[in-house]
Amino acid sequence: MKSSDFKAYLSAYHNEVTGSRILLGISFPDGKEYRLLIDCGYFQEVQYRYLNYVDDLDPTTIDAILITHNHIDHTGLLPKMVKQGYRNPIYMTEITKELLPRFLMDSADQQEDNAKYLQDKFPGDEWKFNVLYHRENVDRTIKLCRGVKYQKTLEILPGVKVTFFVNGHILGASMILVQCTAYSRKPLNFLFTGDYRLKNPFYKVPELPNWLKKMELIMVHESTYGTTDSSNIKVCFKRHLLEGFERGQDILIGAFAQARMQEILFELKKMQDEGLIPEEYKIYVDGPLGIKTNLAYEEILKTFSPENSNFMPKDIQIVDPRSRDNFFSLEGKKILITTSGMLSNGPAKNYVPMFIERENAMIHLTGYAAEETLARNLLDAKRAETIQIGSKPYQKRAVIKTTREKTSHATRDEMLGFINQFTNIVFLAVNHGASEVESDFEETILSQCPRIQRVDILNRDYVYCIYQFGNEEDKFSNVIVKRMPAKMQVLSPKDRNYRKQKQKQKRKSRHEERVMKKAAKRKLKQKNQF
Ligand SMILES: [Zn+2]
Ligand SMILES: [Zn+2]
Structure with missing residues (x-):
């Protein structure tokens, strides 16, 4: 390698x-170096929550x-x-910048409970889990945020251009190109x-430009649904509601405050327009963050996608938090859309106990139900089984329905179609999926995306060193990618499964090192033969 080549990790x-x-480090041929962070997310999976409290990156x-x-x-x-x-800019789309503050504030409000949860889970290690941040830290964060227009290329550092x-x-979401x-x-x-x-459902997603599809690219690709095809997802939400109406059931719909709640309201409005919602039904909504996001959506869509800015059903009523306990004395048969999507937080905690023991009621989930959530418990329990909510037992009498169609x-299949539009991906790193899904999806890409030169998984275990040896006029790819074990793996001492997994990974990377050494020896031998 020449000192004048590009290097990245x-x-x-x-x-x-x-x-x-995701951390992207870039060394330029002239010696300058930059470190970019792509996303800065909170661990929500129960087994990884302790990682939020580990200081593994110097901001x-x-x-x-x-x-x-x-x-x-x-x-x-x-x-x-x-x-x-951290004091440098945080770039995002203008819409994300608009939506971000109230969600970060909401997260700040939950930090005390989050720390308490881990203190209880790891007795003896309580000192490790202090409140991560407060509202004033969110205020400072918001001041660093910069809103960027879609498709407008911006040079954020000398020689580093980004396009969203x-x-x-979800509204405001982007794919980010870094050049x-x-x-x-x-x-x-x-x-x-x-x-x-x-x-x-709210806006058109334009095709990516052809110049991007032809560009020599290193792609970091999500894999959440890496083992689920469109044909595995049953479209049943509307049918479930229609059946519920026919039986005269009161219906509770659990929804995430952002995107899911608005998409459900939009679907209800369409059903209303088609005359499919019987007159005796009244639509109620509860959840402060969801209600604020509904308003934000209406405002943003007025300019971003005006034809769908009017998505709220007619005569919708916001439940006054003071009348939650008397909800069933409110007018009409009920369709209630409330947060949180997994029912463990927000007003859903108040409503589920009211719905669950009713014979003629339906609780409809509209998304993934993680372990240790109320949604998961409801799904797993049999009819008439007793479920513990808070400190009280309840008998499950209501019907529980769920759908994945709102994902x-x-x-x-859609991801493979997406990947196959690109003609020059030199390295594709799969991430954002359950471990076994990531591995499975990696195999699928290898067998179904013949143009991809290399596929691997991006997680805490590995660092990829990327060398660009090419000159401007080179027609062929001169990118080399090397995988190394990462040193940042942090273990929870309490987690036996996790420890086992780590030992497995260690063995795997030792094996890989041996394979790489052997390959290097072979190469050297071949070289010496000529
Ligand atoms: Zn997301
Ligand atoms: Zn995500």
Whole structure:
């Protein structure tokens, strides 16, 4: 390698689906170096939550942060970074900048409970889990945020250009292109898909430009639905509601405050327009963050996608928190949309006990139900079984329904179609999926995306060193990628499974090292033969 070549390293701080944080270090041929962080998310998975409290990255070494979209598992550690000294810009789309503050404030409000949860879980190690950040840290964070227009290329550091492309995951979501350029050298380009979906009920997702599809790219690609095809997802939400109406059931719909709640309201409005909602039904909504986000959506859509800005159903009523306990004395048969999506937080905690013991009621989930959530308990319990909610037991009499059709992620077939539009991906790093899904998806890409030169998994275990040896005029690829074990793995001493996994990974990387050494020896031998 010449000293005048580009070098980069790519590593991640997350293991599976939540806690998205990717570090991209770039060394330019002239010697300058930058460190970019792509997303700065909070770990929500129970087994990784302790990682939020580990200081594994010095914020003062980061030159810029890029945010793909406004989900806490992609933004929730930003205030911690700022609290610990980060002072450089945080780039995101203008819409994400608009939505971000109230979600970070909400996260700050939960930090006390979050710390308490881990203190209880790890007795003896309580000192490790202090409140991560407060509202004032969020205020400082917001001051560093810069809103960027879609498709407008911006040079954020000398030789580093970024472009945000429209992504259907949620309103404001993006895919981010990072282009590193130096005089007469071939550029080094990275595309971070973030979480993505190819369509959105509120706005059109334009095709990516052809120049991008032809560009020599290193792609970091999500894999949440890496083993689920579109044909595995039953479209049943509307049918479930119609059946509920026919039986005269009161219906509770659990929804995430952002995207899911608005998409459900939009669907209800369409059903209303078609005359499918019987007159005796009244639509109620509860959840302060969701209600604020409904208003924000209306405002943003007025300019971003005006034809769908009027998505709220007619005569919808916001439940006054003081009348939650008397909800069933309110007018009419009920359709209630409330947060949180997994029912463990927000007003859902008040409503589930009221609905669960009613014979003629339906609780409809509209997304993933993680372990240790009320949604998961409801799904797992049999009819008439007793469920513990808070300190009280309840008998499950209501019908529980769920659907995956409202997912905001692309399915496996859609992802493969997406990847196969690109003609020059030199390295594809799979991330943001459950471990076994990531491995499975990696195999799928290898067998179904013949143009991809190399595929691997990006998580806390590995660092990828990337060398760009090419000159501007080179027609062929001169990128070399080497995988090394990462040193940042932090273990929870209490987690036996995790320890086992780590030992397995250690063995795997030792094995790989041996294979690489052997290959290098072989190469040397061949060289000496000529
Ligand atoms: Zn997301
Ligand atoms: Zn995510």
